[in-house]
Amino acid sequence: MIENFKGIEFVRISSLPEEQRQQIWQSFQRDKIIRIVKDQALLNDCILHKDYLSWMSQQEKQVLKPVVERRRRPSVQNVFSKLAFK
Secondary structure: OOOEEEEEEEHHHHHOHHHHHHHHHHHHHHHHEEEEEEEEEEEEEEEEEHHHHHHHHHHHHHHHHHHHHHHHHHOOHHHHHHOOOO
């Protein structure tokens, strides 16, 4: 998945799983999608590996955030029991 050309580590969007490809095309900053000419071929769907890792980290946070928020919410039962004994 990670390619290297002249010291530039990059990921081709077309080499990613379908779900990630769709998410990247929908949410990734267009100015971070780069073009690389390699072996006389234009690769126009590349992103720097560090940008890909950053994007993946953000995606994981968005998925995990609702789960964490649900755990932090006090239940109605706990709220009433605390009020009843004050």
